[in-house]
Amino acid sequence: MTQVAAPAAGPAPAAAAPRPAVPRRRRRGRAAPYLFVLPALLLFAAFKLYPIGWSFLLSLHRTVGGAETFVGADNYLRLAEDPLLWTALRNTLVILVVQVPLMLALATGLAVALDSTLLRGRPVFRLGFFLPMVTGLVAYGIVFSVLLNKDYGLVNWVFGRFGADPVPWLTDPMWARISLGLALTWHYTGYNAVILLARLQTVPRELYDAVAVDGGGALSAFRHVTLPGLRPALLLTTVLSTIGTLQLFDEPYVLTGGGPDNATLTIGVYLYQNAFTYFDFGYASAIAYALTVLVGLLGLIQFRLLGEKP
């Protein structure tokens, strides 16, 4: 770029001297990248930066008698004392600690299976496991709520054929958590498996051959070749799943509405309730910022724990 910016050496040209033709093309060349990214930048500024900034301002205000009043850090101080927020945080962390590792283990197994040359019709299976990801969040939430209905659901009907009592999938606190975990696992396992599979295909085959030559079995190959090879992809899926879980909204909102007895209330649902049910936009914004900090912190911890060691 220096050759473009450097002025011509020698005395300044006379005022009447004609401007050289080259700089104009160069100027246009310099502006072009900015022009190309301008639409994206404008959209980003209008629909991301602006709301992010305003929601921070909102988080410092509270509606009192119809007027927005500056309350400083009050909304943030409320967070610490709000039992429902702690319930939502606890529920979210339970999903994070229980469902995410189970799902990623399942996805890893699935990726290995889908990569295996022993499996015939692999593309069909890959497509089949990825399809849930394409399904609309609300649509699949509604399908699950119908399937898991205690009185009319297909699942309880099938159980009933075997003489089992109907399971209160969505109306008992413990079963509601399990139902939510099932729905999430169904939806996201294939997606994570595809990411892991992509990484798995870059692992050199020679390493497996080396394990075989050394007399190692399949388990040994998995432990010493597959898992280390998957490490970056596992980090990515773990971080993505963590962010997704912390922001979890659609599934609990559609399936259980956060109930019963707040058993599936997540931070996302609680944020939504504060904004659109209680009209408390200031507090909802404070929750959003607290959530952002939490996502950042957990992401950092995961990078530290799982990332490449120097």
Place this chain on the structure above:
Amino acid sequence: MTDRDSAGHPARRHLLRMGGGALALALAGCTGSGAADAGGSGGKGDPRKGRITVWSWQGPAAELKALLPKFNKEFPDIQVTVEDIGNPAIWDKITAGLAAGGQGLADVLHIGVDYLPGYVERFPGGLADLAPLGATAHKDAFAAGLWQTVCPDGKRVDALPWEANSAGFYYRADLFEKAGVDVGALQTWDETVEAGKRLKARTGAHLLGIDKPASQPDAANFFQLLLQLQGAFYFDLEGRITLDSPEAVRAMTLIKTMNDAGLVSDLAGGWNALMSSLKRGTAAVLPWPTWFGGIIQEQVPAEAGKWKVRLPPAVRRGGPTAATVNSTHLAVAGSSTQQAAAWTFVEFALTRPASQVGIYRGKGIAPALLKAYDDPVFHEPSAFFSGQRKGEIFLSALKAPSPAVNYTGDYARALKLVTDAQSQVLLKGADPAKVLGEAARELARQTGRKAAR
């Protein structure tokens, strides 16, 4: 209200509203028609000309549509589009529109009493003041207590009442007869609990059903009914918290007594569970308001003659048996550029007995307009309800003294705490006074409101 400060800069409130709008846009998306700036003063446009949009849901939307031919005969130059937004989707859509400074809102909005005070309090100017348009002239036309709901300060009129539902006590007369209980003689809920025990022993049916884990917010409907029968609610008229009042503890204790005696069936799952229970006959009493009679008739037509209806028993002997448990309203958006034409439509739909009679015939929607009840349709005997004059029973409740209920802008928050408290009582056997006390303290902490005592 002004949107600019003395220096001519946009006022902070305006900026914040824009910010709220941006948040709403980012979270919920934004749609269509409507004008730009929230005004709220009323009187915009021509009262006989214009193009307006009305937002309502399901049945009421259909009935408003059915009114249009007659409306257009009188006002041919007002073009009305009624949109069925669905319930509860309509609340999110109105909230997003109001938070966006009125962007995308319809001109006429159908709003329930549980949302109206919240909208008025949180979004000043979001709804037009109907007083300058002539609403005050209809002040005495509606059932007791409702004018105070739409005009709390005695000046500004936020909406006009449409539907007024009184508490009802629908019951399976055949089951009670089998149990040897004279339902008409039950004066209090304590007596009803005793009758319920007998009913359960002789017929196996529960007394009533409640959505115990509160899968839907209306799980607290019965609790609210018991409160209102004592002239109480979550807030007093000054907006102070009364969630843990002796009346509230008494109501929750009654519910616990019924539950502990095995008289309450679980309606977990909300509406579907309720309909299933109705069809299976698992509960002998449905303590639902006026509009529910039509639902029973529709769902179990074969049970004609088995059902009867009365007003609920009193909580305390000699106490009230009438309560207006919910109402809905038509408001005009503050952002509408066609407020005058919108008001013309609202006035036509809600203040003319002929319009309300038509709507009642179509969907059984009970009008708040007292004059509508002069029509014979409200006085006909019902074949389904054993020849009872159902309309007259509820009319007597509407005419009874009914204190105004102050929902306040924090109703949704209070309701959430109440349904949580009730779930703890019903599922874990918690002490009513303790959970209500905790709920009241939490509500005070969250809202900054003071307790009444």
